[in-house]
Amino acid sequence: MTRLVNDPAAFADEMTEGFVAAHADRVVAVPGGVARATEAPNGQVAVVIGGGSGHYPAFAGLVGPGLADGAVLGNVFASPSTQQVVSVSKNVERGGGVLLSYGNYAGDCLNFDAAQERLRDNGIQVRTVRVTDDICSASVEEITKRRGIAGDLVVFKIAGAAASRGLSLDQVTDLAQRANDRTRSIGVAFSGCTLPGASEPLFTVPEGKMAIGLGIHGEPGLDEVDLPTADQLAQLLVERLLAELPEGAGKRAAVLLNGLGTVKHEELFVTYRKISKLLEAAGVTVVGPEVGELCTSFDMAGVSLTLTWLDSELEELWLDPADSPAFRRGSVAATGERRVVLAADAFEDIAPTTDDSRATAAVLVELLDVVEATIDANVDELGRIDAIAGDGDHGIGMQRGIKAAAQAGHAAYDAGAGAGSVLTAAADAWADRAGGTSGALWGLALRRVGQRLGDIDIPNAETLAEAVHAARNAITETGGAQLGDKTLVDVLIPLDEAYRAAVGEGSDGLTAWGAAAAAGEKAATGTADLIPRTGRARTHAERSLGTPDAGAVSLSLVARAVHTTLSSTRTGR
Amino acid sequence: MTRLVNDPAAFADEMTEGFVAAHADRVVAVPGGVARATEAPNGQVAVVIGGGSGHYPAFAGLVGPGLADGAVLGNVFASPSTQQVVSVSKNVERGGGVLLSYGNYAGDCLNFDAAQERLRDNGIQVRTVRVTDDICSASVEEITKRRGIAGDLVVFKIAGAAASRGLSLDQVTDLAQRANDRTRSIGVAFSGCTLPGASEPLFTVPEGKMAIGLGIHGEPGLDEVDLPTADQLAQLLVERLLAELPEGAGKRAAVLLNGLGTVKHEELFVTYRKISKLLEAAGVTVVGPEVGELCTSFDMAGVSLTLTWLDSELEELWLDPADSPAFRRGSVAATGERRVVLAADAFEDIAPTTDDSRATAAVLVELLDVVEATIDANVDELGRIDAIAGDGDHGIGMQRGIKAAAQAGHAAYDAGAGAGSVLTAAADAWADRAGGTSGALWGLALRRVGQRLGDIDIPNAETLAEAVHAARNAITETGGAQLGDKTLVDVLIPLDEAYRAAVGEGSDGLTAWGAAAAAGEKAATGTADLIPRTGRARTHAERSLGTPDAGAVSLSLVARAVHTTLSSTRTGR
Known part of the structure; x- marks a missing residue:
């Protein structure tokens, strides 16, 4: 359970404050979320990600050069507000337009879409790519209804790399969309999670069972089965993902094995051992694998496996350098001035009245x-x-x-x-x-x-x-x-x-x-x-x-x- | 609990295999543990760390340029063998001698000491620095009996940085020893952990209680108290560490807030928020803080706070670049050839018999x-x-x-x-x-x-x-x-x-x-x-x-x- 709490209503704000204190070299607080501490070059597309809090490193931990420019941070498991999205976007926008990218959940869609309208009203170019990687959340016929889980990271990373290379908003959007179209994830859970201040879990999985496809907020899954061994789980995850190849999938894939909360690194490595063997046996070359906590749900026990089927362009972007609190690759040259934070809009002029x-x-x-x-x-x-x-x-x-x-x-x-x-x-x-x-x-x-x-x-x-x-x-x-x-x-x-x-x-x-x-x-x-x-x-x-x-x-x-x-x-x- | 297991007896080996597969760009398996994938320059001191498995990122995750050259990996919660220490040391030794550094536990001392003798018999210069940061494990009068916990990381990091700067074995040893002498940690636990394959926890903490000073293998602590708020815990941890300042402590400290297993990043950040305020109020400047999982015990719930009181030499080394799977800082220039692994010693010649x-x-x-x-x-x-x-x-x-x-x-x-x-x-x-x-x-x-x-x-x-x-x-x-x-x-x-x-x-x-x-x-x-x-x-x-x-x-x-x-x-x- 979640034990270290002061006022549950203040949890998300206090978390952000502590996060910024711990990573002051890389991020700054802006109204509505966090932004990279240094300014990106003028004219560069700004990648703005976000969603509810409680999924660290999603979303705050993925801000930095080569990744997102800003993250909009909602309350625990709740979409950020429209105003928050507008504020973070205005803070990181550099004249090249804004790409909004986030997991496909109703509240997030509502608020990010409303923000997109407001930003466009302010003359800012905005595009949106919603992440829909969870194959268990809707059939392939209704692929746009799928939820976004750990595949977020690959889409954000490829968008961030494309933006860092100086590509246009349309190009960055197309590449991020292509990354999403080629990303598939499957998750399993052994237990639910308990929100800060709550005494009961938000949802549960029966003891000794594993729920296939259970969402990161407890959204319904496909099936409950007996607890497998690590190798059996690896087999299940790999088989299901290989059974639904996206169009154009070749033989090279980015691979993420994600721990949802209380599954430990040791267990992830034992499981990844078999996953890497199975992928090799299937003729798949693993590119830049990530094994760890990438998209969590507090103390939820479970894992997800993500495959992004790379073409040469996506592969280069996946391997490009990045430097965020929770995800680093290669060496990123320090660039840009220290950011000056724009205050939230003050109350506007009073309209005439009677x-x-x-x-x-x-x-x-x-x-x-x-x-x-x-x-x-x-x-x-x-x-x-x-x-x-x-x-x-x-x-x-x-x-x-x-x-x-x-x-x-x-x-x-x-x-x-x-x-x-x-x-x-x-x-x-x-x-x-x-x-x-x-x-x-x-x-x-x-x-x-x-x-x-x-x-x-x-x-x-x-x-x-x-x-x-x-x-x-x-x-x-x-x-x-x-x-x-x-x-x-x-x-x-x-x-x-x-x-x-x-x-x-x-x-x-x-x-x-x-x-x-x-x-x-x-x-x-x-x-x-x-x-x-x-x-x-x-x-x-x-x-x-x-x-x-x-x-x-x-x-x-x-x-x-x-x-x-x-x-x-x-x-x- | 630990769920993703195949054969519990094979857990540690399978974990290492999966770890190496996931981080093949940075580490290679050697008999007895892992080594950095590229050779260090000739004549550089080799830093060899290690201990029982089950504490990731200690010890495998801390191998790489600017940190340890090799990690000796024992079975779950068990010291590695003498032969393992010898094998890993021989694999990474580059003519500059070997510094062995590890947490102060009986089994580890026994095997690392025996290995030190064997290596010296082979003409290799060897020194040892045992980490003794846990202030709850013995009184200050018996400081050499204290156990090593998350403070490991600071000592290893400073040793690795000193070795990378080309300092001599005596200098590296002195700096690592000084880092240990100036490092203090205090841990608290809310629950015990369950080892792979076990159906019952190895030890427990009563529901709603917090054990102060409980060791990472369940060694006895000082006290059990009611569960505090995040801010109250921050207060307790900071007060206890400020009450036992090592000789020469100034006003600058490296700070680690470590999650032991199931305490999540969000909780750590909420707690760190108050810790950083309290340290600031006490006039302490925080240098290069780390908030995350640094030394774990499977699904144990708990945290530890570590302060290393820096002088200017230690501060530079703490901030030097490093590049390991679990700890990165700055940019490390890629150096060295890909390592050629030495096989474990084959069975030797048969002595004459009757x-x-x-x-x-x-x-x-x-x-x-x-x-x-x-x-x-x-x-x-x-x-x-x-x-x-x-x-x-x-x-x-x-x-x-x-x-x-x-x-x-x-x-x-x-x-x-x-x-x-x-x-x-x-x-x-x-x-x-x-x-x-x-x-x-x-x-x-x-x-x-x-x-x-x-x-x-x-x-x-x-x-x-x-x-x-x-x-x-x-x-x-x-x-x-x-x-x-x-x-x-x-x-x-x-x-x-x-x-x-x-x-x-x-x-x-x-x-x-x-x-x-x-x-x-x-x-x-x-x-x-x-x-x-x-x-x-x-x-x-x-x-x-x-x-x-x-x-x-x-x-x-x-x-x-x-x-x-x-x-x-x-x-x-």
Whole structure:
């Protein structure tokens, strides 16, 4: 288990701080993650990688000349926020454009894609290569749905080498994409992992069994078999990878044998002994093998094998020098000035507003405080029910989000902002600090509400109905979840329908919201009858039957708390 | 636990094979261990490190330019044999002499010292620096009794850098000794480790507790306390090390934060964050910090902190470039030809012998087979009782030793050797293959017996009494154990006394040996009443009350098997 922890909510930040202290010669902290300590040459493509924390050396350990220019570091097992991706990218961008590369997980795709749009809006050229090496996570027909695991390293390394050679953004992108197309991994697990501060593992594997294809956050695998010997495991891994050769695979391959956490170097070497013999027997020449911890999941026990089928161009790039805290090859000449870190964007100018909107804004900051108190009171329970179907971080994520949102909302209000700007500031802070899919969606929804409220008028019941509906559309269009998928959408849609119906029938806003909150609560309870259909960390999905969805419960709690507060305000408290 | 295993007895060898396959660009296998793949310049001091396997990157991962020239790799948690140290040293020696450096453990001291003598007999200059950094393993008054843990790395690194700079053997030795004198470590553990093939941990720490100073093989620590936070642990480690400053300590220190096995990088970084702050607050400048796995014990959970108080000379050497599989710093220019590996010494010329001695030799090879069968039949039981007070490898070690001894004895006999040469060949093979303290002692004892028998005469009862007494003296003088320490000495002394007494009273050799075997059995049973006083891996020492000593039992079993066989031969079977 994970024992050395202070405040679990601060774990990822403290880890980054300690990492930077230990590797001050190679990396610097930038808002949202880390960057190489020295500037790359002007005009060079910047390679920005990232994802959730808890997979060291992915992603912080892979930053340096010949590898990534920056790594965006999310909370434990949670995607970084859009704002983090933008900040790290802006810090390392050198005029040659940015390649974003990361493992293919829903939350990461959402935030990196949103960041790509924002960066392009700022005139920066951006391309994306998602790593999809895990052959057990989807069939070869649905190859773009596959998850990214240790194959990350090869794709990042080849992208970093191509960028260091001064190639253009299109060339770097093509080479990284080609590396991904030719990379296949298979993982096995003997045990799950325990997140910092948790007393129970996030997921488990039965004692004496091995789960084939189990994902690094506990995503479902293909099969459970009896524990093999080291040689039998080598045989299984090599056979499965040789059975799915990518187009153009020759006879030369980069080989990674990755330990997921508590499998030790000695065991990896015993296993690699047989892997190297089997590959040799199959006529495969191993190029620049790596045996060690390359993409981990805390104390998860397991290994993965990765083969990247090289052509001569990829082979040269794989063998090019690189110098990062966790991966080094050859000699890299020290280049570049020590980096000057760009601060995170400060709060922008206050939009013009009115006394009417200021009065609404005052109510909004009060409501933010109420929501914060509501989440605080329910954080453990939200975590508990999320752990049944997901990765158990929902409560903590919501807490981080609303805390930041309330703080930013107060700051904006104190600076004189109107209702819309207060809510927009809160929305962006929520998305930035909460991270993960739910953080991005809550941020997006609040932002839409804020945009509809604006900074001038007092909103009436119809305006609020439009705002809620806009939030609903933003979430369903961006998140992709549908009614019945056991997500917050299962509460959001009935709530939106109930509110619009009540307003349509002539109810005042508060009464309508009471109906909406009641519909939301009923729908949240109803999610207990559902089984999740999509998303990451769904090992325990079927076991969650009988337990409501954490995101759905959050939304219904927030809706009820808002109604209770407004009712007591209206009745004069 | 350790899961990826084929044959546990072959684990260390298979690990080395896989390690060399994974790092073929940097290391080559040599008989007894590994060496850097390229030759160092002529006249350069060769730094040879080593110890038991199971501590990766110690010791194999620390071989390369700027670090060690070769690593001698013992079996799991067992000292390498004398022959292994000799072989690795001869392979890497370049005319500048050899510095042997290793952690201060009884078995390692025994075998490295014996190798030092043999190498000096071969005209090679040899010096030794034992690492004694663990402040919890003995008081500062008995500093030379302290064990070596992660501080190994700093001492090896400074020795390797000094050798690479072309300094003389005396200079390299002085600098390595100074590095050791200025190095202090403290370790804590949250759990024990499970050896390959074992189903139970070698030792344990109570759930929710932290053992301060527990050794990397389970040697006793100072105290057990409740599990601290990461920051509290940082405080404890820094305070204890700052409370015992070595002479001449200034304000600059090399700092290692080492994970023992299942403590993950993320936890190490969170802990290092506070350590770096505390050191800064104490006015200490951290030089070239290392945070990661530097000296491990399989899946043991724990960390250690090491400070080496640098002067300007040591600081330069600590920061000099190095390039090994597990430790790299700066850029090392590739130098030297690819190494040509020297084969292990072949069996030497057969000494002249007689038909009489050949007849004795025939009996001896039969007895070697009988002893092998006896150990095979008892290997599990010997392992079980050894695990109570020790590290549980006694049965496997004896089995490896006698198997090799029987094979070598047969080979010598088939080549025409007399009794003494057969036994000497068996003795050296035993010591070479069994490794560890008991392997070295059995090899030494058999060698003394062989020397006394010679290759000419038929031995009589008096000769045999002298041979047994010589074996006893060799073991008590070299091993250092005394009667009552719960070792094989508790059987050896009564056995020797009984045999000499019976022979002195005029008994024939067989009858006298019957009395000796009976005395040995009685004494072996009697060791159940003892508590071990010395030795490594004595966590469970007190718990062993009521269980006899495994080494004592081995010796009594062998003595009885020899008597039974000779009796049935004498009576014509």
